[in-house]
Amino acid sequence: MAGVLIGVVLCAAAILAPWLTPHDPNRQDLSAIRQPPVWMDGAWDHPLGTDSLGRDLLSRLLWSARVAVTVALGATLCTAVIGTPVGLASGYFRGRLDTFLMRVVDVWMSIPAVLLAIALMAVLGVGLLKVILAIVLVDWTRFARVIRGEVLALREREFVEASRAIGLGPFRIMAEELLPNLVPLLIVLASLEMAIAVGVEALLSFVGLGVEAAVPSWGSMIAEGRGYLLVGWWGMTLPMLALVVTVVGFNLLGEGLRERLDPRLRTEAAR
């Protein structure tokens, strides 16, 4: 429930950012740097205060949500689109194809994800699409691996044999018999993937290899606020809070959906 709420609020913030924000997120006002939030005797003009360049924190937080949501949706969609067919083919055909694909996945997963993402960004250069590409390249293996495991179990089910017995070919069986039965798992995987994508985007922006400097992002805000922690703690803490709440929210969403959609985990309380 909390996960759904956080998700809805985040999406609303992302979509409505241009209308909700009191200021241009990039407008500097050097006469009003490091203004405190209202509850610390700040002015209502900047409800969450300003950063070291006098930019409105609330506006920047809301605009950052756009980056977070775009990266979460884009990266998740692409990882699913790449990982699912790999997992399906690997699990359904078994044999040499399976061995080959899973060894590729093994090798891929043995490279530390963060290092790989940073290295990719260093090569690709900064930008929103490049962040999404880097996350997809790092994380498609997760989908492939989990989907393969589920397909291995599904393919032994009798309805798959029954479909083969009426003459359906392998691609129709994968697309029409197996894929619909993977939907609950895909939904759960997707929500967890969104949490990971948001985290990785923040990390890349934090080290300066994420989105362009002109685009506000929680990661870069944390990096900028870091230097002024003692004189204006809100500059770093507020974007961190937004990031943590978002990641926890997507994780809660995934867990909640898993309980809802997986009858094996369904408890009395969840029902």
Next chain:
Amino acid sequence: MLLQVKDLTVRYGGHLAVWEAGFTLGEGEVLGLVGESGAGKSTVGRALLRLLPEPGRIVSGAITFKGRDLLALPEAELRALRGAEIALIPQDPLAALNPAFRIGLQATDALALHRGLSRREGKGVMARLLARMGIADPEDALRRYPHELSGGMRQRVLIAIAFSCGPSLLVADEPTTSLDVTTQAQILRLLDGLRSETRVATCFITHDLGIVAHLTHRVAILYAGCLVEQAPTETILTAPRHPYTRALVGSLPLDGIMPALQGPPQACPFSDRCPERMAICDTAHPPLKSVGAGHQVACHLY
């Protein structure tokens, strides 16, 4: 002859599931494949569709269907046969239906694939078939999901799917084991009615001699992957020759368990449990011998 199986041998890795089994099936004929669990009867049934579960392999032998060698057929041509010419009625009707789809969609797959019917036309054909099988409101049944139907209804659906494209060979793999006794009787009557109307040759896999007595023309008894006796149903029930068949028909208790073959049998696989065991039983595998009209038995007694 519609179907001819010769010296069929199937291996699952290191386990020999079927050893040189052979039988024939004429048009409209019903053959009962009888044996205990693990005797290889389902394996024979799956081999007829070339749908053996991993790691099953047909090692040797020949399956000729309507003059075509099924074992040499490319996968695409085999798919054109499955569901159209050779149909399977699976064992567990709930597991055999895809939980994610309504009955109407999955029941018309075969008609759409082999007969080129639209879903709407397919549902019409299905509804008529289901109505003939005693389903009161077939349109409603087609709108439901598998879990919303009773076991008997589900099995009727699967039988209707098997018959929908007018196959000439039917493999019925214990189609009633998952049902309760009264439903079993209904389903068997329906199945037999449809079968005699359509004159489809049937390979009926079962361990129930009562079913065999009512539905089949001929019976083949399998033991540890070997065909031990084959005869007209009447003969099997009244004058069984193999000691194993005699024990089955007379419901006699047998000590010990059925062995699992690793390689070609060097002795009679039944010798350990046989009440009439002789010295030769442990040193030579008995070949199938003809002992009467259409009656063959693999036993050193004859």
